[in-house]
Every structure is written in structure tokens, then in C-alpha cells.
Amino acid sequence: MSLDAPAVQRLRLDYAKGEPLRFVSHLDMLRLWERACRRARLPIAHTQGFNPRPRIALACPLPTGVTSRAEKVDLFLTARLEPGEVMRRLHAVLPAGVEVFAVAEVALTEPALMSLSATVDYQAAVEWPGSAADLDAHLRAFLARESVVRERERKGRDAHYDLRPLVERLWIVGQREGRYILGMRLKSGPQGTGRPDEVLKALGLWESARGVERTAIVFA
């Protein structure tokens, strides 16, 4: 194995991120994958140049604190391996909280996962004192607004942005243990990313929200 060997195969893994990884950031997840691939002795390709990095790429960042059953990661290999073999090797070395459920080959030339715009679904359990119809009306009222200006700290400065265009849909999925399960479809990509915690805060439902989970990433 050499650091200069070119990638000959690109594999896309679908995986779930559960407890206790919820508070592990996007950047730390990347390191987790790098280390797991080393433990699995996968022939990972490296970027060229001054400071070679393993060629491992994650899809749209998952907010810290959110679990997911719909994550994706691309691995670039310098020697071909059967997807099943990769799955088997990774299973043995991944920590609790990462579960790979599909490995498929993708063309080497496909655009980078990160660069793709996507719509992303989340679900969150929230407390709502009224009826389902009231909650539904509350969600509709939010969607009827033309803009929802929120503040976001950026590089130590408060910046304003409009959350509304980043929210495509809001709906009630059902009920569980006295809480409503709220569904959200948000935009994610270079043009802007809707954060589920920001939506819940704008709806006044953040304090009572529990177990926020990403359920789907759909590339546009």
C-alpha cells in the first residue's frame, strides 16, 4: 500500500448514527471513520499534496445532538474489494452507535457528496398541550409566513438569516408516549442548511423536544 496509489473504487455506505454518538460533531465523525478504516485495514486512498488526507467524504453535516438513520459516507479505495467484505470488516471495528446497513459501488467520477443539494427529513418528539388539529394549525401558520428571521452566531458575530425558505414541509407523523412526533423536510446544501433545532425553537417547541432524529437524505 502506498499513499500515492490512485483510487480505483468508490464505495457509498449507508449507516445509522445512534447513541452514544449523538454529540460527536461532523468533523469528529470524519476522524472516527478514518480510524475505523485503519482498524479494518481498508486500502483507503489519500489526497495528494503537501498534507495527504484519507479520501473519506461525508454527506451533509448532521447537527450535533441529532441521531440519524440515514447517513452516508463515501470511501475511496486503492484496491477493489467486494462491498460485502467491506461491510464485514467494518462491522468488527466500528464503535457502538454506528451501524452500516448498505454498501454499494458508486462511479469514481460522481460529484462529491458534500457538494450535492439535498432535502433532509427529521423527526422530533415534542410536547404540545392542545389537540393534533391545533398543532397542525400551528405548523401551517409557520409555513404561511413569508420569512422567519433567526440569529445565528458566526465567527463570534451575530448574523441574521431567513429560516423560512429552508423549510419545505412540516407535518405530524403520529404520537408516542404522550408526545407528538413532528416531521420536518428541510433544505441542505451550498445555498443554505435548515437546522432542526432552529425550526423547533422558532416553533416554540425546543424546550420540550426530545430525541431529534434524521430520517432521510434525498439528493436533489
Add this chain to the structure above:
Amino acid sequence: MSDLEVILREVEKPGRYTGGEWNSVVKDWASTPVKVALAYPDTYEIGMSNLGLMILYDILNRQPDILCERVYAPWLDMEARLREARLPLYSLETGHALTDFDIVGISLPYELNYTNALTILSLGGLAPLAAERRAEDPLVIAGGSGAYNPEPMAAFFDLFVIGEGEEVLLELVRLYADWKRSGGATGPRPKADFLRQAARIGGIYVPSFYAAEYDAEGRVKRTVPLVPEAPARVVKRVVPALPPPPTRLIVPYIQAVHDRAMLEIQRGCTQGCRFCQASTIYRPVRERTVDEIVRAADEMLLATGHEEISLVSLSSSDHSHIEEVVRALAERCAPKGVSISLPSLRADAFSVRLAEMVQTTRKTGLTFAPEAGSQRLRDAINKKVSEEDLLRTAEAAFSTGWNRIKLYFMVGQPTETDEDVEAIVDLVKKVVAVGRRYRGGRAQVSVSVATFVPKPHTPFQWEPLVDDETLRRRLEILRRGLRVKGVEFSWHDPGTTLLEAALSRGDRRVADVIYRAWQLGARFDAWGDAYRPEAWEQAWRECGLSPEFYGRRPRDRDEALPWDHIDIGVRKEFLWREAERCRAAMPTPDCREGCVGCGVNAALPLAGGTALCP
């Protein structure tokens, strides 16, 4: 409404508190009879970088009947949240409170995290004062380099492990398990009975079995044992040969301070720098063989997946086969994209060659510690590096492609004058000039300066801490002198220096101050944003003690020291002789060149080991 989920999403870096890391060991709570919690009194990121705790975690968890879990000090926000919610501090493996364990061990690596040890106990549901804990509470023990002067923390622990824990900790845990199984815990004087048995184990210090006597000036007169089981002097434990290193190191999710595979290649140091406590307390030197190191590195990299391996030791270039070690590791690591780091390199051309062997792609920076600017002062502190060495080192580094050299110095060392500090400026300028010659404007020299704090069991244990005015004047000399292009100057804020000096050489009475300061909110005293000088000032005042008495007072040769009953094998006469040689600016050779007579070979059971005590 504050369950743990809500708390975690509101605190800084919640990944500190969730556990579940690769290679962490989660045993079945109900079916494992003996339960030990090991705690580190600083943040997760710092604690996870401590190899000592990893070694003991590995040893204990290898025992089928023992489980060992980790606890770190929660940051201020997490402590406040846990208290608000009335939730106990919990272990990372299974989330149990400290009160659920049989034994709680706290490492004491550094004086400025002593208050965090009290936070850990109190948040874990235990009274910080040993005398106030209940019979059913766990045995609370301490170890680590801070235990070499256990007195300031004596009131908080049932016992201290003095020295290396690899063997003695298991002996102690076994004794405790037997005692508990035999119903000792329900006897009439439960804990005292156990402690009497424990005091017979070599290296165990039970502070409640000793009394300190003071003279009219408040100096310790002597520390005497009160029961027959307690030895007059507690001799530190050492392992004759280093046991195999742990290779299944826990891999953190969030970035630790030293987020890399740590492999201890040797323990101890033969250089004999007079300011250095590690140099005396970790004697003698024990090396691992090249084979063992390479085998362990292979295992470790496969078990962790780390992208960097660090060869840990007090002086890496001193390992007698270091070149072989580095060559063998570089061959294995380079093709995998794994880098090797060699901390603590001696300032010589050989070290630059070693660094070159490991830095194949990136040439980030090289660090050396001349510690003093003038040859006279380097002789006085016994730092064996000459100006010529350093300049040749700089030349070797700059000429082979490095752009940046980092130099560590100390101010406030015994016998230091303003001229010695001005010599730092001159020396740095010479290094910059070498850099210019080879790298032009890209040459960078960063200079990092710390204040010297005298520590127990060193030749400087009798010396006063430098006074504030002198210190400020000397830092000013550096600040002004080092306003030079290509030089980046940084110094550790000396604000906590007196506190560190007082705690490091304190006696038993200082425990009251630590306890009071902690009650008044002292936490993370080494962290600039958390340090609360007013809490400490009030605590010293209320206890009728002063940090100056402990930190700034020179001691006589015959004065009894609060740690005289702790025997590290190095004789006090040797330390005093070294102090005298300091005053005469006489260096003492490295003990690889011939025995310097510290006494450790006679005092400690080293037969059959691989200890280097020529």
C-alpha cells in the same frame, strides 16, 4: 424538567460526558464482584491524554472479577447543571455514581487540579473529607506524582499509593475484595481494620495513621506513625521491569489534547536536571527493547486506528536503541500515512537526525528545552546543553528544511540573575540568525517561558519561589529583548505560580485551605478563565495560613520537610549535595556516564529487572 438529554445539549462539548469510545471496557455490572472507578481531576480532553490512567485501567480490566470505569472532572457548566438537577457525577462506561463503586481512585498529577478532585468526590455523592465519609462509602485512594507529597491532600483520602501502581494497585484491590467478602465492612471498626492491613503493603501510605508535629514557627518538626502497622518511612513502589504496555488504548471521539497512540518506550531519566521532579521520582531508568516497542506499536495502531504514534519518555533521544526504534517504526508507519512524534528531544544534532527520520512529509516544528540562557545557569541547574550544541542543532534543523524551532525556557531558577535572563535574548537572537542564513524570512523561533516552581524531592526543594517583583522585571527583559522579527514570545501567566508553589510543598494544614477555597468556588485553577484568586485569598486568611510561608521561605538543611516520611529511594543527602553544586555552578554528569550516588540502586528492589543504574 431537566433530564440528561437536555443537560447535554446545553453544555459545552457534551461529547466529554457520553462515553462509549472504541476500546473502552464495559463489563456486566451485576455479575462483576469488584468495582473500581478511576478518576482524573481535569477535563476529559486532558484526562484522556494521561497514559498512567490508561495503564491502570488496562491492568484492572484484565482481571475477570474486577471492573474499572473512568470519571473525569466536569467543566463548570456541567457541574452546575448536575447540581441543579440533583444528578450525581457518573462513570463513562455504565453511568454509575461513585458511591456505587468499591474503590474510587483519583490521580493527582498536578497541584492546580487538586480542587477538581474535591469536585469529583462531592458530585459523586461522597464527602470530600475522609473523616466525614460513611462506613458504607467506597475506599477513596490517590496516586500519581502529586502523591509524592501527599500531605496537602491527606485529609481527603483513605490512603495513597506512592510510586508506580502497576503491581501495588492489584494487591490493594485484592486485599479490599477479600476483606469485603469476609464481612469486614460490617465489623465494629470497619475501615480502620482494613487500613491497618493495607498499611503493611509496600508503597501504601495511610495518612490517618500518622501525626505531624510543628514547632513554634509553624514548621513541621516530624511526622510520626501512630500504629505498629504504619512504617516510619513509606518507600515508593517501582516495577523492576516495565510490564507490556497497553495497546488497546481507548480512542476518543472528541479531540483529546494528545489524540494519538501513546507508547512508553522508557521510564525515568538519567540527565539529572536539578529543577525536575520527574527526574528524581521516576528513577531508575527502565527501557523497553526494540522488539517489544515495535510489536506493541503494530498492535496499538491496529487496535486504535490512530494516525499518529507518540514515543513517550522523559528524554526520547536517551533510549539506548532509539535510532533502531525510530527506523523500524518509520518503515512501518510511512506507507500507512501514520506519523510518529518524538516529544522531549535533547538539543543535539543526533535528535535532529531522529526527527528527520520521522518527518517524511510535513515539517511542522521542532521543540527543544535549553531552560536557561547562560552557560553558568545551565551548569547550575544541570541542564546539559551548551550554546554550541543548541546552535548546531538549529543549524541541523534549519538546513534540512525546518522553518520553525520552538524553545522552552524557565525564569526564576535558583542563582538566576538579570544577566542570565538577558542571555536568553542573546541566545534566541543567535538561533534566529542561523535560521535566517538557511531559511531567510521564513525562519521562525518561538520562545515559551515558564516560571520555575520548586518541587519536593528535588535539589531545589529547599529554595524559595522567586519574588513577584524580580519575576516581572525578568519577564520585561524578555518582552523587550525579544521584540525581534521572526521571534514569537509567549509566557505562562505567573498568576497561579505562588499557589502552585504553596500547594506543592504544603503540609497537612494546607488541606483546610484547599477545602475552604473549593467551598468558595475554586475550580480548574490552572485554567485562566476559571481561576478565582479571591477564593484562595479568603481561604488562606480564614485558615490563618499564608502561601508565602510555603512558597517563598528558604528552608535550612536540617529543617524537617512535610514529605520526609515518603521515601523515593534518592537520598536527601544527595539532593542537598546537588543543591550545593548548583550554588557553585557545578554540573553533575548524566548517570549513564557513571554512578552519581543518588542511592536509588541501594534503596529499591531492582534485582532481575532491566533497570539502568550503571
